[in-house]
Amino acid sequence: MSFRLRIFMLVMIVAVTAIGATAWLTLSLTSREVERSQRASVQHQTTIVDAVQRFGLLRGRWPGLDRVVAGLATATRLHIQLRTGDGLVLVDSDTMQGRPSGPVQGAALGVDARPALSPRIAAAADRLTEPGASGVVSPELADPGAPPVRLGYKPVTPRDLFGAEPTDDIFGSPPALMVRQAAQYRAALIAVRCIDEKAATGDPALLIDKAPYLTGEQVTRNPECVKEAVLKVVTDEEWINGVWATYSQCERAGSPEGNNSCLYSSFTRAVTAASAVPLQLLLGPRTDTDGVGSLGRPAAFGAAGLVAVALVGTALIARRVSRPVRRLTEASRELADGRLDVRVPVGGGSELARLSASFNAMAEALQRSEERQRRLVADVAHEMRTPLSNLRGYLEGLSDGVVQPSRELFASLHEETLLQRRILDDLQVLALAEAGDLNYTTAPVDLADLVSGGATAHRVVAADAGVALTVDAPAPVWVDADPDRLRQVLGNLLSNAIRYTDRDGHVLLRVRAEGTEAVLTVQDNGVGIAPGDLSRVFDRFWRADPARQRATGGTGLGLTIAHRIVTDHGGRIEVTSRQHLGTTFTVRLPGRP
Template sequence: MSFRLRIFLLVLLVAGTAIGATAWMTLSLTSREVYRVDQVRVTEAREQHEEEIVGTIRRFAVLHGRWPGVDAVVGDLAERTGLHIRLETREGEALVDSDHLEQKSTGPVQLQSTSLDPIPWIDQATQEAARRIGTARDREPEVVLRTGERLVTPPPTRARPALPADLFGPLPPVGDPTYRAYVQVVQYRAALVAVRCLGESSAWDSALALEQSPYLGPDQRTASPACVDTGTDKVSRDTGWLEDVWAQLAECDRTGEAFIKCLTAGFGQAASTTTAVPVEIFFGVGQETDFAGLRRPALIGATALLVAAAVGTAWIARRVSRPVRLLTGASLQLASGRLDVRVPTHGQDDLARLSGAFNAMAEALQRSEERQRRLVADVAHELRTPLSNLRGYLEGLADGVIEPSPELFASLHEETLLQRRILDDLQVLALAEAGELGYAPVPLDLSELTETAATVHRAVAQNAGVEVVVDAPEPVEVCADPDRMRQVLGNLMSNAIRYTDAGGRVELRVARDGPDAVLTVRDTGVGMNPEEVSRVFDRFWRADPARHRATGGSGLGLTIVRRIVADQGGDVTATSEPGLGTTFTVRLPAVTDIATLLDK
C-alpha cells in the first residue's frame, strides 16, 4: 500500500468517524429532546381526549360485541385528536394501531395504558332498586322494600325463573333487581345474535341500535322477525348458561353496598362471555416528528461532508506525498550517480526543510565529487609532466642518445624529490580532510614562533634578494600544535619569497585583535586579481604555472595551511592587488592566562 493511500485512508477514517459521531450525537440529542416534548404533548392531549376516546371505543365494542371494524373508529379518533392510539389484548396481541392505518412506522407509546372491559351497564332503575334494598336491610333486616303499592318479597329462590314471553319487550317492573339484571343479560346476548343474523341476511349493520335494554331498535325488530326469533331461541335453549347466570346473580348478599357491587360484578361476568374481549388502550404522539423527512437532508449533508472530506483528504495526501515521492525519486537518481538532481522547495514547513536539507546534501555530494575528480585530474596533471621527463631521460640513457653525467643525475634526483613532496602533501591533506591528522596543542608564543620561522627562511630570502622583516613587539599566546604552526608559517613564507622579485620585502607581523591572535604575512610581489584570490586555497592551483614548476612547489601548500588553521579553531584569508603584493592573515583564538589554560 502506497504512502499516499495510507494517508488518504487514515485521514478519511478520522474524518468519517468524526462526522458520524457528530451526526449520531446530534440526532440522539435531537430525538431525545423531541421525545421529551412529545411526551409532554401526549400527556396533555391524553388528559384532554382520553374520556372521549375510551367512551367511543367502549360504545363500539358494546354495540358490536366484537372488535372487527374498530380500526375505522380508531383512525377517526387519531385524526381528530392528533394522538397515536394502539389497542392490545391483555395478552399483548395488537388489535389495531393508528400509525399502521396511516401507513407509517409504529411510533412510541406511553407505558401506562387504560384498561377497557367493554360490557354494557346495568339499567339505572335496576341499580337504584338494588341500592334501596341494601340500604333498607341495613336499617331493618326484616323490613321489605315498598315500591309504589307493591311489596317485594325477601331474596329470590335458587330456582331459575322463566324468561318473559317477549324477551325484547320492556324490562319487568321495578321489583326484584336480581331478576331485572338477569333478563338484561339475556336480552344483550340474544340481541347480539339477532343483529349478526341481520348483517348476514341483509344490508343491515351488525351493530346494536341501543346501548341499553332492550338493545334492538324498533326497525331492527321489524326488519327480520326471524332473526329476532333466532336470537331468542338460541339463548333460551342454552339452559346451562342461563342456570349459571341466575345462580351467580341470586347468590349476592342483599345487605348494604355489597349487594349492588355483587350484582354489578355478576352482570359484568355474565355479559363478558358474550361481548368483545377486554383491551388495553395505549397513547402516543400522533403528529410525530417526521424523521424520514429529516433523514434525507441529513443524509445529503453527511454525504456532502464525506465527499468534501474525501476531496480534502486526497488533496492533503497529495500535498504530503508529492514531496515525499519527489524526494524518493531524487534519492534514487542520486544513488544512481546523478549528482545534479534537486527537488523544489515551497513554504517553510517540515517537508520544505526536508527538501532543503536534501538539496544541501546533494550539493555537498556534488561538490565533493567534483573536488575528487578535480583532485584526481590535478594529481594526474602534476605527475604527468615530471614522469614524462623522467621517462624521456631514462629512455635516452637506455638508447645511448644521452650521455650520463653528474648534472643529469642530480636533475633526475631533484625531479623525484618533487614527486615525493607532492605525494607527502597529498597524504597530509587527505589525513586533514578525513579528520585523522594528529594535533598536540600546547601553550605557544606566536611571536617567538614567527621569529624562529623568519630566521630559518632568511637564508633562502637573501639568495632571492628578498628582505624579511618581523614585527612582533610583545608575546601573543595561543594554544596550538607547534609543528603544524611551523608548517603553516613555512608554507606562507615560501610562497611569499617565491612570488616576490629581487629587491622586494616580506613582512611578518604578530598582534592581538580583541580575543584573537593575528599573524600577517605580507609580500611586495606580483599580486593577484580578485578571481585568482578566490582560488588561491584550491588544490594544485597556481597563479603562474611556469614559475611554480621552476621553483618546485607542489600546489597544495595553501590548501594544507587552511585545513590546519581551521582544525585549530582559526581561519586564514588572503587579500591581494596586482603589482602591489599579497597579504595572508591567520587568526587564532588568543590565550590570556597561560596558567588557567594549563590547569584545563
C-alpha cells in the same frame, strides 16, 4: 504553512465537520422524532385508548394486554406505556421489544375499562323527573326504612336476567334496570370464564360490549355455565344491598344533577369489583435501534458528506505527499545510476520542500566532490607528467649517448625527483587530513614564540629573494594546538608570501589576541590574487601564478593542507587580496583560557 500544520488543520476540519454533522443529525432527528411522536400521539391516542378499554371491558382484567399493546406500538410507531393508579408499570412496548424504555410525553390519559350504563336507562330516569310525570321510581324508595328491592320476588333464572327486559313499575324502573345491567355484566364475565375452561381457548372474553353482554347463542349453548354465573350473582346479597344503598343515599342527598348522576355513580360502583382496574396511558417516541437505516434521508446525506470530505482530504494529502516523494525516489535512482546533475523542483516551505532542498544540496555536494576528484586526478597527472617527462628524456639521452653526463645534469635530475617526492608527501598528508586520520599532539603553545621561530627559519630564503621579513608579536598569545602542525601552516603561508612577492617587497607577520581568539596574520605586498580567484585559493593544485610556482618548486597543495589543519584545530583561515597590491592571510584559533 508547514505540511504538518496542513495535516493538522485538515484533520481538525474533518473532525469538526463530523462532530457538527453528528450534532445536527442528532438534533434534527430528535426534533423530527418528537414532532412525529406528538402528531402520532394526537392522531392515535383515541384508537389506543379505545382498543385498551375494549380489551379490559370484554375480559374484566388485563392479562394478555401485552399482545394488544405490541400490535398498537408496531402500527403507530409509538412508545406505549400503561401504569396502574399507584404508578406501577403494567405494560411497556419498548421493554417488550427488547429496547430500553424511552421517555414519555405529556399528561397521562385515563383508561377506564368499566362498562357504561345503557343510555336507555338514563333516558327513562330523565322522563320520570320531568314536570307532570306520575309515579315514583320504586315503592320501597318512597319509604327510606323499607328493605331494598331485590332482583325479583321469586328465584331469578338465566331467562329472567338475560331474557326480555321487565316493564312493570318495580322491576322495570330505572334503578332496578341499572342493578340488572350491573348483574348482567358480572354474570357474563363469570359465564365466559366457565365456557373458556371447558373449551380451553385460553382467552375468556365477551363477544359484545353492551348489555346483556352474552349473545342468545351463548346462553342457549352453555346453560350450565350461565345458570351457575346467574346464581352466583343474584345470591350475592351483600353486593346487591351495597348497590341499592349507594343509590338510596345519593337520591336522599338530592344530587343537583338529578337521578342520572345517582344511576351512573351507583352503576360504576356496582361493576367496579368485576371490572379491570383503571389504567394510566402514556405515549412517547419509540427508541429505535435499527442502525443507520432508521436515520432516514438526512442521515444518509450527512454520512455521504462526511465520506466526501474524508475522501477529498485523503486525496489532497496523498497527492501532496506522494508527488514530491515520487520525484525524490526517481531522482535518487538517477543519482545512484551516476547522473549527478539531477535535481528535484522545490516549492513552498513545507517539510517535503525542505527535504527536496536537502536532496538538491546533497546532489550538488556529490557533484562538486566528483568534479574535485576528477580535477585532482587530472592535476596529479599534470603535476607528475612534466617532471617525469624530463627525467625520461634525459635518461634516454644519456642511454643513447646524445647527452653527456655531468654534475649539473645529475643535480637537475635530483631536483626533479625531490619535487615528485614533495608532491607525493603533500598528497599523503592531505589524504590523511581529509580522512580524519592525521594525528595531532595537542599542547599549550605560545603562538607569538612559534611565529618568531618560524620567521627566523625563513629569513635566509627571504633574504635570497630580496624580501624584507618583519615580525610583530609583542606579547605571548597561548593556544591549545599541535606545534608541529602550526609550524607547517606557518611555513606554507610564509613560503607563499615570499614566493609571490617581488624583490624589495615586504612580508609582515603579526600575532595578537582578539577577545577569545588568537589571530595570526601573514601580509605581503606581492602580486595579489584576482577577485574571481579568491574562492579557489584553497583548492588543490591551484596557483595564482603557475610559472612563478613552478620556478620555485611549489606543489600547489600547501594552502589546502593549511586550511585542513586550521579547521581541525577548531579555527578558520581567511584571505583578502587586491591584485598587484598584496594579499593577507588571517588564521583565527580558539585562545587558551
